[in-house]
Amino acid sequence: xxxxxxxxxxxxxxxxxxxxxxxxxxxxxxxxxxxxxxxxxxxxxxxxxxxxxxxxxxxxxxxxxxxxxxxxxxxxxxxxxxxxxxxxxxxxxxxxxxxxxxxxxxxxxxxxxxxxxxxxxxxxxxxxxxxxxxxxxxxxxxxxxxxxxxxxx
Amino acid sequence: xxxxxxxxxxxxxxxxxxxxxxxxxxxxxxxxxxxxxxxxxxxxxxxxxxxxxxxxxxxxxxxxxxxxxxxxxxxxxxxxxxxxxxxxxxxxxxxxxxxxxxxxxxxxxxxxxxxxxxxxxxxxxxxxxxxxxxxxxxxxxxxxxxxxxxxxxxxxxxxxxxxxxxxxxxxxxxxxxxxxxxxxxxxxxxxxxxxxxxxxxxxxxxxxxxxxxxxxxxxxxxxxxxxxxxxxxxxxxxxxxxxxxxxxxxxxxxxxxxxxxxxxxxxxxxxxxxxxxxxxxxxxxxxxxxxxxxxxxxxxxxxxxxxxxxxxxxxxxxxxxxxxxxxxxxxxxxxxxxxxxxxxxxxxxxxxxxxxxxxxxxxxxxxxxxxxxxxxxxxxxxxxxxxxxxxxxxxxxxxxxxxxxxxxxxxxxxxxxxxxxxxxxxxxxxxxxxxxxxxxxxxxxxxxxxxxxxxxxxxxxxxxxxxxxxxxxxxxxxxxxxxxxxxxxxxxxxxxxxxxxxxxxxxxxxxxxxxxxxxxxxxxxxxxxxxxxxxxxxxxxxxxxxxxxxxxxxxxxxxxxxxx
Numbered sequence: 260x261x262x263x264x265x266x267x268x269x270x271x272x273x274x275x276x277x278x279x280x281x282x283x284x285x286x287x288x289x290x291x292x293x294x295x296x297x298x299x300x301x302x303x304x305x306x307x308x309x310x311x312x313x314x315x316x317x318x319x320x321x322x323x324x325x326x327x328x329x330x331x332x333x334x335x336x337x338x339x340x341x342x343x344x345x346x347x348x349x350x351x352x353x354x355x356x357x358x359x360x361x362x363x364x365x366x367x368x369x370x371x372x373x374x375x376x377x378x379x380x381x382x383x384x385x386x387x388x389x390x391x392x393x394x395x396x397x398x399x400x401x402x403x404x405x406x407x408x409x410x411x412x
Numbered sequence: 413x414x415x416x417x418x419x420x421x422x423x424x425x426x427x428x429x430x431x432x433x434x435x436x437x438x439x440x441x442x443x444x445x446x447x448x449x450x451x452x453x454x455x456x457x458x459x460x461x462x463x464x465x466x467x468x469x470x471x472x473x474x475x476x477x478x479x480x481x482x483x484x485x486x487x488x489x490x491x492x493x494x495x496x497x498x499x500x501x502x503x504x505x506x507x508x509x510x511x512x513x514x515x516x517x518x519x520x521x522x523x524x525x526x527x528x529x530x531x532x533x534x535x536x537x538x539x540x541x542x543x544x545x546x547x548x549x550x551x552x553x554x555x556x557x558x559x560x561x562x563x564x565x566x567x568x569x570x571x572x573x574x575x576x577x578x579x580x581x582x583x584x585x586x587x588x589x590x591x592x593x594x595x596x597x598x599x600x601x602x603x604x605x606x607x608x609x610x611x612x613x614x615x616x617x618x619x620x621x622x623x624x625x626x627x628x629x630x631x632x633x634x635x636x637x638x639x640x641x642x643x644x645x646x647x648x649x650x651x652x653x654x655x656x657x658x659x660x661x662x663x664x665x666x667x668x669x670x671x672x673x674x675x676x677x678x679x680x681x682x683x684x685x686x687x688x689x690x691x692x693x694x695x696x697x698x699x700x701x702x703x704x705x706x707x708x709x710x711x712x713x714x715x716x717x718x719x720x721x722x723x724x725x726x727x728x729x730x731x732x733x734x735x736x737x738x739x740x741x742x743x744x745x746x747x748x749x750x751x752x753x754x755x756x757x758x759x760x761x762x763x764x765x766x767x768x769x770x771x772x773x774x775x776x777x778x779x780x781x782x783x784x785x786x787x788x789x790x791x792x793x794x795x796x797x798x799x800x801x802x803x804x805x806x807x808x809x810x811x812x813x814x815x816x817x818x819x820x821x822x823x824x825x826x827x828x829x830x831x832x833x834x835x836x837x838x839x840x841x842x843x844x845x846x847x848x849x850x851x852x853x854x855x856x857x858x859x860x861x862x863x864x865x866x867x868x869x870x871x872x873x874x875x876x877x878x879x880x881x882x883x884x885x886x887x888x889x890x891x892x893x894x895x896x897x898x899x900x901x902x903x904x905x906x907x908x909x910x911x912x913x914x915x916x917x918x919x920x921x922x923x924x925x926x927x928x929x930x931x932x933x934x935x936x937x938x939x940x941x942x943x944x945x946x947x948x949x950x951x952x953x954x955x956x957x958x959x960x961x962x963x964x965x966x967x968x969x970x971x972x973x974x975x976x
Contacts, residue, residue: 319666320887323652329664382910404888406653407876 290380291357296350299357300388303348307396314347314389314399325379325405330359333372334389334397338364344371346390353383381405446512448768452544455757458745460637461549462688463542463556466714467736467834469565469593470577472778474531474765475836475851477737479719480803481519484906484976487884489696494718494733505721516739516762517719523799526839533738533763535580535778536770541741541761542584543771553637556586559714559734560648560692563605564593565834567789567850568781573597576781578609583777588612588632592648592692592715596856598659614645614690616675617668627663630675639686639748642679644672644708646691648715650890656857656940667697667887669704676707685751688712695733696886702726709753710744715891717803717833721760730756737836739763789847794957796844797964801837802852805881806894806904806973809965810835810852814949815898816965817956818935822862822946825921826870826900828936831877831893844963849953853937858948860937867926870934871914874902879910900926900970907975920970 300309317331334344343366349359362373371389379385382405388398485495496504498520507513515525516532546554558581563574574597581589588611595602606613606628616630631644649667652660672689679687689708691698694715702711703726711731719735723744734742740760747755782789802808815827835852838844865873873895880890894904903916917926926932937949957963 317670320885321650321653321890323657323664323666402888404879404883406880406890407873 290353290355291351293352293384296352296357296386299350304388304390304396307394309388309396309398311398313397314387316385316387316399316401318385318401318403320402321404321406322379327376328379328403329374329376330385331372331374332387332399333370336371336391338366338369338371340366341392343368343392344389345392347371347373348388348390349377350386350388351377351379351383352386353381354379359385379403379405446764446767448540448544451761451764451768452541452548454743454745454759456745457549457553458637458755458757459553459748460639460641460686460746461545461554462641462710462712462742462744462746463545463554464559464712464732464734464742464744465538465556465562465738465740466559466712466734467561467717468533468535468558468577468738469561469736469834469851470563470569470574470854471533471566471737471836471851472535472568472576472580472781474534474537474763475737476526476531476839477533477739478519478522478799478801478803478837479517480805482804482806482973483718484805484882484973485696486882486906487886489699489886490976493720493724494695494716507721512762512764513721516764517721517735519801519803522801522837523839529764530766532765534765534770535584535738536772536775537763537765537768538738538741539584539771539774540768541763545743546585551585555634555636555641555643556584557643557688557690557712558586558589558611559690559712560590560592560594561714561736561834562589562594563591564596565851565854567847567854568785570850570854570856571785572781573601574605578605579777579781580774582610583774586611587634588614588643588645588690590614590645590647590690590692590714592651593655593855595647595651595660595663596655598856599661599663602660612643612645614643615647616644616671617649617665618647619664621662621664624664631679633679633682633684637748639746639751640684641686641688642682642684643688643690644675644679646672646689646693648692648694648891649697654890654892654940656942658940658942659856667693667701669701672701673705673707676705680707685748686710686746686753694886694889694891695731696889698731699724699726700886702729702731709746712742719760723756723758730758732758734760736834789845789850791846792843793846793849793954794844794961794963796838796840796842797962798840798966799837800844800963800965802835803833804893805831806971807896807968809968810837811896812898812965812968813957813963814852814953815896817953818860818937818949819898821952821955822860822935824862824899824933824935825919826865826932826934827896827898828873828934829896829898830938831881831895832938833893844957846950846954849950849957853948853950853953855938857939857944858937858950859939859944859946860935860949860952861939861944861946862933862935864931865934866929866931867917868928870900870926870932871917871928874904874914874917875910878904878906878913882906882913883910894971897970901972902970903972903974905975906973913975916972918970 615628717736
């Protein structure tokens with residue numbers, strides 16, 4: 260029997276050791292911070308205040324695969340010419356670049372809902388900001404945990 | 413020679429001589445007798461009788477299983493059931509010290525009480541109890557539910573990919589089951605069980621990755637005792653994280669609380685009088701879910717292996733915890749009036765194998781299942797010099813043995829062993845058979861790897877695993893006990909956040925602090941990664957026990973716990 264020893268990267272070590280799930284763990288890149296997300300929001304909306312509510316953000320509490328974390332969102336709106344959702348901006352505050360996606364809607368969209376998958380480098384917050392036709396902003400935030408896993412039972 | 417069974421039935425004060433401890437003596441002095449009939453005594457029957465078994469881990473024959481002496485709760489679960497052990501458990505549930513229930517449900521005086529009360533479980537004994545209840549109530553009033561982790565955890569289940577237990581559950585006339593370790597047989601095998609087994613395999617929380625379509629039937633409605641009972645299934649939500657995702661690559665899990673509410677509402681709309689959640693969430697997740705999803709009458713909990721002699725009520729919802737390894741059968745009778753649950757009676761029935769007559773048909777089935785593997789499972793490798801057990805948040809002597817085996821057989825400085833909660837216990841003097849080793853290691857990804865890791869990497873691993881157990885929000889927990897570490901000691905403050913729970917890591921070989929930048933050779937097993945190289949862990953343990961002959965494990969003081 261041969262016993263092979265090798266020096267793994269942190270990622271490999273975590274993968275092997277606790278029986279892991281590390282494709283999603285952080286590579287050696289500078290990662291965004293909450294402050295950077297705040298800066299991005301300031302660039303988009305100035306200092307405009309944001310209310311909580313209306314935005315429903317559906318994310319797993321713990322990512323099963325950090326490379327393709329499912330994101331579903333829906334904004335409560337009648338989607339009429341007088342009152343509709345113009346756009347939803349999604350940010351992740353622990354990825355190399357905090358912007359994830361922006362969805363644009365019109366009253367003809369019928370519903371302000373969208374689904375996608377995104378990569379998350381580490382445990383972090385995902386923030387969605389909805390821009391309404393009257394200029395009001397609504398936001399929602401959810402933490403997604405990215406773990407090495409293993410050991411269940 | 414008097415058998416242990418006669419001994420118990422006779423209830424003679426002699427029992428105390430064997431037990432030798434105050435608790436057992438007191439029990440013996442009361443002249444307590446125990447018979448099959450006593451175990452089956454129940455108050456007035458309800459409209460419908462629900463029977464729950466769970467986490468049997470494919471234990472076909474009776475075993476010893478020591479409950480944990482350390483089982484910490486965090487956040488809202490701190491210091492409340494099921495996070496109570498030993499004397500605190502006895503106090504809260506008003507269970508007498510040193511009696512049969514104390515033996516079955518706690519670790520207090522385990523070694524001695526085990527000699528008095530003997531092994532527990534065994535599917536032939538379970539069959540006797542279930543048949544007796546069916547005979548008393550009539551099949552049309554009894555529903556039998558399995559909470560998952562039934563098809564895995566033994567040599568015969570590994571070799572037959574769970575078919576041994578599918579046969580047992582079929583013979584027991586099980587109505588429905590859910591899954592967790594079952595998924596480690598791979599998607600094709602699970603699909604085959606789902607399609608062929610005579611019982612329902614339920615899971616509302618499994619979706620195909622690409623189309624987000626349900627993979628399993630979410631719920632099934634049964635007419636029992638004139639009542640419509642809807643049973644919703646919940647698979648272990650963290651299966652693809654805790655176990656190899658590559659074995660079930662096209663399925664996604666998750667808690668899916670919103671969809672659970674929809675299932676409950678749909679069940680009511682379909683005319684259900686009773687809504688039951690057959691769950692493998694784990695107790696703390698179920699407690700949170702019961703507080704947020706409205707309209708569930710009963711949650712049969714699983715996964716965390718808790719055994720409690722009373723139900724826990726959350727609002728209008730009853731939570732039942734039925735233990736593990738076939739040690740217990742839960743009976744819950746519901747009075748259904750005006751299409752609603754109007755009352756209940758509950759009993760956690762301990763399966764004392766020495767006082768229950770084996771059911772002949774099941775005994776034959778079990779013998780037939782085991783016969784082809786006799787050469788392996790009966791092989792004696794050595795002897796237990798001290799009590800060998802697994803459960804506990806941080807360590808167990810059985811895992812210490814496995815860590816010692818890995819360090820010795822793979823020439824490693826440090827060993828990591830997964831915090832599985834299953835695996836039977838051995839008393840001092842018991843032979844260690846290959847079956848006993850398999851009972852703690854029989855998984856489909858058993859490779860024992862060897863590699864190098866820095867002290868920093870080891871700390872990262874411990875922090876990550878600790879957060880899976882001690883995150884204050886149960887929805888963020890991954891389940892299992894703490895990874896077992898051989899060769900390293902550490903301190904853990906369970907009340908802190910990820911990154912700051914673990915401190916004072918010590919390399920035990922030198923007694924010096926573990927160096928963040930130094931590389932250490934590490935052996936471990938149960939990696940969820942694909943294509944991991946190394947011999948199966950049971951071979952490593954077999955070699956070690958065979959060479960060592962007697963396994964004596966000293967009390968492990970290398971983990972210092974605070975913040976509980």
